Amino acid sequence: MNENKLPNATAVLILGIVSILGCCCYGLPGLVAGIIALVLAKKDGELYKKNPTMYSNYGQLNAGKIMAIIGIALSVLYAVYVIVMISTIGWDAMKDPQLMQEKIRELMGQ
Template sequence: MEKQTLQNSTLILIFGIFSILTCCCYGVLGLIMGITALVLAKKATDTYRENPELYKGFQNVRTGKVLAIVGIILSVLYIIFMVGAISYFGWNNLQDEAFMQEKIQELLGR
């Protein structure tokens, strides 16, 4: 009997990759992609564990799950960074290029 490919195994891998690539889109898009990949990976893992001899493509699921976890961590760190920057500098000051250059010069000690 020929093995079937696990349902959504390629999609999980793609979402895991995109969760890392989109983590700097204010963190939200990477977070959504990562969580979606984890939910799909949980379902695929449960299906695989029931009958592992019937399915192939579990490596894609595991790789996608790891990438999704990394993407979620990066997205959360970016969200924390943005909230910290907005609370420290203020939204209007972040959009003022001259002010930001001055603050960068102060931080560099020049």
């Protein structure tokens, strides 16, 4: 039987990788890439479930989906961390390392 490739499996894999790498940019790029990867993975997953013998790269799709989930989780955690840091020490301290050290000393009671 002639096996085809799922149309978005490579895109899902690349977006999954980008979502893990993008979590370090305040979480937003990783979150966006991860959500797009999951939407594409759902569409291809439905295609695969209709006729599993017709497609050959389901493993690639599954790996991308797993990476997208990990990327979304890391992005959310990092975004929460940034929000907490901004609310406790302020945006100005986030930009200035010396001011950040002073604010952290104040919070530690030193």
